[in-house]
Amino acid sequence: MSIYLFILCTLHLFLSINALVGGSLLMFQPNGQLLGMHTDWLMGSPFKSYFIPGFLLFSLIGLQSLVCLIGLIYQPQWKWAQALNLYTDRHWSWTFSLYSGIISISWIIIQQIMMRYFWIQSLILSIGLLILILTLHPKIMNRYRVVEKPNKLER
Template sequence: MKTVNRVLAALNLFVGACAIVGGLAAIISPEEPFGITVDLLKGTPFDNYLIPGILLFIVIGIGSIVSAFLLLRYDLKYQGYISSVFSWAVIIYLVVQYIMTDLVLPIHILLFIIGIVEVALSIVIINKQRQSSFQS
């Protein structure tokens, strides 16, 4: 179980770091983060990348890092659920982003796959916790 927690924590840290970098870029330069112009946002509810950047930074960035910290530091009853929420947030964010912009970069594909792996590992943790609670 410790191995699953460590792998999931490492993935959470990676996703969180990527989201913080991407979110900060969008917050600092909402008109053109990483050279991506606001032209991609035509037909979306956003005029620039500020709101998506804030969501990316707070929900996925900070959320994933907090989840990793909790995985490594504490043995919480609901840790699998906590990790699952932030893993699904990554997947949903990327799907919505694609639907709105039609933009897919290699990092998006990587993060989508990692999100799926995180959900699977979260389910492993949830099942292990359920089994141990039934045996107690």
């Protein structure tokens, strides 16, 4: 495993744990107090509590990053994941890594538009950017390139 892949996997692990725990805590106590957040921060947003944002955080960032991490390490051939892969010349986990970076950055930008600044937003934004940069590194891109096997009839 290259240092680039190790760092990328570490970022996905951190992002996943952070989102799974944070999302769970927001769903468990939707007033945000378990994370030191206040419901008045939601003024100007379409939400009255943190339950829906917690659910979205848990599923869109937490679970997606965890699935991506598993894919980056083990490269399983999951048909459902491949069906969501926009870049068929790459293993689906590479594409999911791009998705993860884009979703994380978008999540923070939307938070900044809708609610008050919270210290962890800068960290998550940086992680999202690093995920994109590392995913687009040539060594990572080459590792997840799909090599098509010749058709038996073509031999």
